Amino acid sequence: MxxxxxxxxxxxxxxxxxxxxxxxxxxxxxxxxxxxxSPSNSRAPSGCSAPGLGxxxxxxxxTHSRSVSxxxxxxxxxxxxxxxxxxxxxxxxxxxxxxxxxxxMELSLxxxxxxxxxxxxxxxxxxxxxNTRSGxxxxxxxxxxxxxxxxxxxxxxxGSHRVTxxxxxxxxxxxxxxxxxANMAVESAVERGARMKSVGILSPSYTLLYxxxxxxxxxxxxxxxxxxxxxxLEAFYEDKRALLPPSGDGVVTACPANAWGAAIxxxxxxxxxxxxxxxxxxxxxxxxxxxxxxxxxLALLRxxxxxxxxxxxGVVCYRVYCCCCLANISIPGIGEAVPEFRPFFYVxxxxxxxxxxELSYVACTTEKIFEEKKDLYDVYVDNQNVKTYRDGLKPxxxxxxxxxEKYRKLTEQRQMLLYxxxxxxxxVSSEEDLFILFFLEQNNRIFQTLGEVAGSPDPTLTQESVRxxxxxxxxxxxxxxHLLEIYGYDTLLVSEQLCCS
Numbered sequence: 001m002x003x004x005x006x007x008x009x010x011x012x013x014x015x016x017x018x019x020x021x022x023x024x025x026x027x028x029x030x031x032x033x034x035x036x037x038s039p040s041n042s043r044a045p046s047g048c049s050a051p052g053l054g055x056x057x058x059x060x061x062x063t064h065s066r067s068v069s070x071x072x073x074x075x076x077x078x079x080x081x082x083x084x085x086x087x088x089x090x091x092x093x094x095x096x097x098x099x100x101x102x103x104x105m106e107l108s109l110x111x112x113x114x115x116x117x118x119x120x121x122x123x124x125x126x127x128x129x130x131n132t133r134s135g136x137x138x139x140x141x142x143x144x145x146x147x148x149x150x151x152x153x154x155x156x157x158x159g160s161h162r163v164t165x166x167x168x169x170x171x172x173x174x175x176x177x178x179x180x181x182a183n184m185a186v187e188s189a190v191e192r193g194a195r196m197k198s199v200g201i202l203s204p205s206y207t208l209l210y211x212x213x214x215x216x217x218x219x220x221x222x223x224x225x226x227x228x229x230x231x232x233l234e235a236f237y238e239d240k241r242a243l244l245p246p247s248g249d250g251v252v253t254a255c256p257a258n259a260w261g262a263a264i265x266x267x268x269x270x271x272x273x274x275x276x277x278x279x280x281x282x283x284x285x286x287x288x289x290x291x292x293x294x295x296x297x298l299a300l301l302r303x304x305x306x307x308x309x310x311x312x313x314g315v316v317c318y319r320v321y322c323c324c325c326l327a328n329i330s331i332p333g334i335g336e337a338v339p340e341f342r343p344f345f346y347v348x349x350x351x352x353x354x355x356x357x358e359l360s361y362v363a364c365t366t367e368k369i370f371e372e373k374k375d376l377y378d379v380y381v382d383n384q385n386v387k388t389y390r391d392g393l394k395p396x397x398x399x400x401x402x403x404x405e406k407y408r409k410l411t412e413q414r415q416m417l418l419y420x421x422x423x424x425x426x427x428v429s430s431e432e433d434l435f436i437l438f439f440l441e442q443n444n445r446i447f448q449t450l451g452e453v454a455g456s457p458d459p460t461l462t463q464e465s466v467r468x469x470x471x472x473x474x475x476x477x478x479x480x481x482h483l484l485e486i487y488g489y490d491t492l493l494v495s496e497q498l499c500c501s
Contacts (some may be wrong), residue, residue, distance in 0.1 A: 121242040122212075123175060123202050124148065125233050127223055128155040130196040139197070140230055142237045146202075147173070150350045155179035155198035158348055159311045159366045166312040167213060168198070169206060169320075169345035176206035176345070180216035184224040197223045199233070204242065206345070212240075282414070282431040283315075284322035287384065292326075293403035294386050296439060297396055297479050298379050299327040301486055302339045302360035306347075306370060306377040316364040317345045323362045328440040334447050337488055352376065396482075400475025410438055445470055450489055460493040 126141035126148055136152040154170040154177065166181045179200030186195045199220040203209055215236065222229060285292050298305060305323060309316045320343050327341055344363035347355065347370075355361065355376050371380055379388050388394055417434050446469045453465050461480070463473040471480060477494075484492055 121203050121205065121208065122237065122240040123204065123242050125201050125237045126151060126155070126199070127230070127233070128152045128179070128198045128200065129223075130156060130161075132190065132192050140233075142234060151177065151200070151202075153348050153350050154346060155200045156181055156196065157311055157313045157346060157366050160313075161194065161196065163311045165217075167216075167314040167317075168200075169209070169314075169317040170347070171344050172202055175202040175204055176209065177202045178206070178209040178213065178216065180213065180220045182217075182220045182224055195224050195227075199223060206343075280318045280432065281322050281325065281435040284319055285410070285435060287319075288386075289384070290399055290404065290407050291384060291386050293399060293407055294397055295323060295381075296326045296442075298386075298393075299323050299341065299362070300443060301396075301479070301482050302327075302341050303378040303393070304355075304358065304360060304376070305362040305379045305381065307362070307364040307381040308368065308370065309364065309366065309383065311366050313346050313364065313366055320345050320362050320364050325436050326439050327443070328436065329443045329447060330440060331444055331447050331451070335487060338486060395478050398475070400472035402470060402472035402476060406442065406470065410435070413438065442470055446483070447487075450484075450487075450492070454489060454492055459491055460495050462495045 124141060124143065124146045127139045128151065129137055129139045131137050136156050138148055138152050141148055151172055154172065155168060156179075157166065157168055160166060160181055161183065163181075164183050168177075168179045168181065170177045170179070177200050179198040181196070181198040183194055183196045185193060187193070188195070197220055199216050201209065201212060201216065219232060222232070288295065295305070307316055307319055307323075324341060324343050329335060339360035342358065342361045344351070344355070344358075344361050347363045347365050348367055349369065351363075352373065355363070370376065371382070374389050378390055378393060379386060381387075386397060388397065413434055414431060417431065449465055449469045450461075453459055453461055466473045466476070466480065481494065484490070484494075
């Protein structure tokens, strides 16, 4: 795998053995192996892509695709002006294997998908600093004409002076950002004994930002120790910048022609990686315990979910990502009219006006004042406490018997997986796969049953059909009614038995 070296200031390319991909294997084969246990034709939460492709939200809105069941379709990373030299060389041998009879070079569809999704897509790089007189300020950026208004308050989260290091995922208009923050003690009265900076990047998709985290961590340390040394960042931007449309006011969101089928089978399930460390989902579920079932229902209902936590905010950004994973559906045609479930990641008071216009989102914040802005959210998560001020949603915060049974099964499956890994050396299956597939299959089960009942001569939901969905006929009745309304099952009738079961 071709990676950047943090040792060289001008980012020399170097061949580095990958822990994830066996050396010598073709890229397409490696990506397929990573997801062998996952079903094909999966769908990310509304607004999320087929796995590995990322998703973006350009000004014109995401691209629709009938081959993937998504409320808004899936969008993808844009093309770039050039490929990394090492990447071109790695693909050269594959190109020779796919020569047509006429002698012209022709990559297989899957190989073209791999090459396409590996494109660089950085649209901006910047440095933000804390000034004792003026507060957070944009110190430097490329390109110079990029609209980065407000990014100084996203790249350094409120309360960051209490931590030494952190990382932050955020949204800036139609782009996603990743910034690495560091706080270093200095002997300077002007700086009041502390120097705080963040180095960050913007991209049309968040799914590949994790690749540059180690580089950003290295660069923020460099900025603290040697302020004003921007040459590595300049070289990085020149090499990794994305090719945007001529107008400059949008991003390329279209997947290559006839590539969606290959993308789904190639990537298997929408894991939407935002970081390398394993265990993100398992930590999320262990943190919330049985409350994960409450979050699952709220995510499936596309509610506005705001998560509060003091810094560091990086781990809370993971919880935003995990909430999105709870709402995966892979049945074509489901949820096309449902509001897009948008991950905003970190938000602050400057985002209030943007959130006011959102019908559905999940975000996190370090600012307690958001709790008072009850019109901005449907559900407020403070530590492990999930609460709402909306009377119609309060019953959904109570666990049903079916919820407890599902959580028991989830815990049991996790224990079986851990045993298999320990006894048999199973390195293919992961907790991430297990948890994502658990909720994907549960969601598919619900909508498959709803579709069967809706297409039957008697389109009435009975206790038996509700149990077939894995729901409690009595405890989940309100959740089911919300679900029917949001997903447009207005022709279904609900048996009176569900009121008194």
